[in-house]
Amino acid sequence: xxxVTQIPAALSVPEGENLVLNCSFTDSAIYNLQxxxxxxxxxxxxxxxxxxxxxxxxxxxxNASLDKSSGRSTLYIAASQPGDxxxxxxxxxxxxxxxxxxxxxxxSVRP
Amino acid sequence: DTGVSxxxxxxxxxxxxxxxxxxxxxxxxxxxxxxxxTLGQGPEFLTYFQNEAQLEKSxxxxxxxxxxxxxxxxxxxxxxxxxxxxSAMYLCASSPVNTGELxxxxxxxxxxx
Numbered sequence: 089x090x091x092v093t094q095i096p097a098a099l100s101v102p103e104g105e106n107l108v109l110n111c112s113f114t115d116s117a118i119y120n121l122q123x124x125x126x127x128x129x130x131x132x133x134x135x136x137x138x139x140x141x142x143x144x145x146x147x148x149x150x151n152a153s154l155d156k157s158s159g160r161s162t163l164y165i166a167a168s169q170p171g172d173x174x175x176x177x178x179x180x181x182x183x184x185x186x187x188x189x190x191x192x193x194x195x196s197v198r199p
Numbered sequence: 200d201t202g203v204s205x206x207x208x209x210x211x212x213x214x215x216x217x218x219x220x221x222x223x224x225x226x227x228x229x230x231x232x233x234x235x236x237t238l239g240q241g242p243e244f245l246t247y248f249q250n251e252a253q254l255e256k257s258x259x260x261x262x263x264x265x266x267x268x269x270x271x272x273x274x275x276x277x278x279x280x281x282x283x284x285x286s287a288m289y290l291c292a293s294s295p296v297n298t299g300e301l302x303x304x305x306x307x308x309x310x311x312x
Binding site: 092119120122124129130131132133134137139177179181184185186187188189190191192 | 203205230232234239240241242243244247249254255290292298299300301302303304305306308
């Protein structure tokens with residue numbers, strides 16, 4: 089059974105700091121990995137999708153990497169802003185087309 | 200708006216009542232997923248459809264839960280005889296087959312009193 093872990097559960101940083109959010113998964117037989125952002129009481133917004141054959145994806149200040157063999161992904165956020173405050177969730181898609189989520193990391197960026 | 204839409208956004212009901220949620224996916228997406236999320240947890244898979252075929256159901260879905268996607272477009276999730284433990288956010292997502300990227304709606308929050 090696939091398990092996705094995100095540690096720590098919460099993170100607080102000052103504005104302008106570069107930061108890395110970590111995600112690990114137990115079964116490396118994945119189809120893709122997605123990072124999502126969730127604001128309180130809202131749905132999930134897709135940030136980046138990395139296919140299993142890819143190593144990284146970039147969008148603006150965000151960069152996500154994937155190391156399938158070690159079961160790890162990182163989301164790098166450059167020059168963090170208070171508007172980046174949210175919960176960031178990592179999810180992997182297995183061969184059964186089902187997405188398995190971590191519990192998320194709640195990020196607070198202090199002005 | 201061409202995103203995934205869910206209705207209603209909020210539902211408060213008394214224990215024992217039936218509730219139904221609707222999801223309209225992005226029009227060209229043939230896969231549709233239902234997830235449930237409780238406070239402080241990541242979303243948990245409930246079921247998914249490819250076109251009108253329901254391909255997998257989680258064991259989380261007791262016999263009180265049923266989902267349909269009759270014409271391969273919108274989907275409904277019905278919960279019969281609601282219990283307080285059903286209180287959660289019910290999230291719908293759709294994806295195209297080629298990329299597998301999921302796009303979520305804003306969710307339907309259920310509170311069972």
